Amino acid sequence: MANEKKIDCVILGLLSHEDLTGYEIKKRMDTTLKYFWSASYGSIYPALNDLVARGLATKREDMGSRRNKLIYTITDDGRDYLKKWLTLPVEKDELRYETLLKLFFGNEQGIENALSHIESFGKKIEKELPYLLHAETLLNNCLNENTAHKYYLLTVMFGIKTYRAYLEWCQDAQKLLEDNGG
Amino acid sequence: MANEKKIDCVILGLLSHEDLTGYEIKKRMDTTLKYFWSASYGSIYPALNDLVARGLATKREDMGSRRNKLIYTITDDGRDYLKKWLTLPVEKDELRYETLLKLFFGNEQGIENALSHIESFGKKIEKELPYLLHAETLLNNCLNENTAHKYYLLTVMFGIKTYRAYLEWCQDAQKLLEDNGG
DNA sequence: CTTACCATGTAAGGCGTTACATGATTCA
């Protein structure tokens, strides 16, 4: 214990909500979790087989479909494992913002380039914010249907707060560079 | 090109400001850059030797000290390499927030535990925010001394904005869980 | 004199991505 691989925990977390295929797990990550986590097929599929081998999940073929679907289900041991991890203190949160890195060294590249990095960053955030706002509305409308929903809402609220802070920063940053030009 | 390793770029960026030893580079990262980047000795020292081998930096022994200091200096080629990377568009910014991950699966662990993760997160942020505010004051007081300072200030402002957003979110999140209890 | 910090480095191993490989199905 204490050596829980994050990829295992994310997968078990998703399986704790519903049975899923590896492909569906990847999709969940690319939509719901992408604001604070990510993973590739190259880590998901091997992890799934590993979870089965350790008895934390089971695998079955989907009989109701013509595709080669492999559906994974969390076991009781899997739930225990997940719960144990969830109650452990957070080890580390990390940010790897290339934008900030490039900006930190902005003096080497000139103001125009720095401004363009800020602009790109802002545009990306502006494009994604509506999805978060939409998710917030949906979740607020069905908070009572499932106790899990308030936890999803929490993470969406986090995204909205930080994205708005990012956008404010973009404006402040642009102003600073322009007023302080050359 | 386009395959610039980030560790090389960070090091060159730091060396573009002043000559440094590997140890000092690590220190800069752990103080100034830690809000958006990190690296260990195990990646810094090999990268330094590699940069020298590629002619992007030079190494010399510090004669003025009794210690075995190895001081690195960026070369013109190194500056070119850095500049090229700086003008390239940002490839990816990424967040790996274990706190958010654990919260997303909060339904499996119960409200008390979720609240405790939020509290720990908030405490960590509250502890770090004063350092950022202090840095902001210092930088504002010497903005004119060096054109690089405004870029440092930019990243500090980013930290302050986002940390304040985090703290606001902590309050909202606690309220949501408490009002929506059990 | 001993603790903390300065200072450099390597080896093993973990973790993950990218690229590749394959093929079915759905929809326009």
Added chain:
DNA sequence: TGAATCATGTAACGCCTTACATGGTAAG
């Protein structure tokens, strides 16, 4: 019929951290 999407997986490789190994120096 061809493109997009569904669906699963492996192999190679890259990058980094952790733990280890070593020793000097400053300060109390």
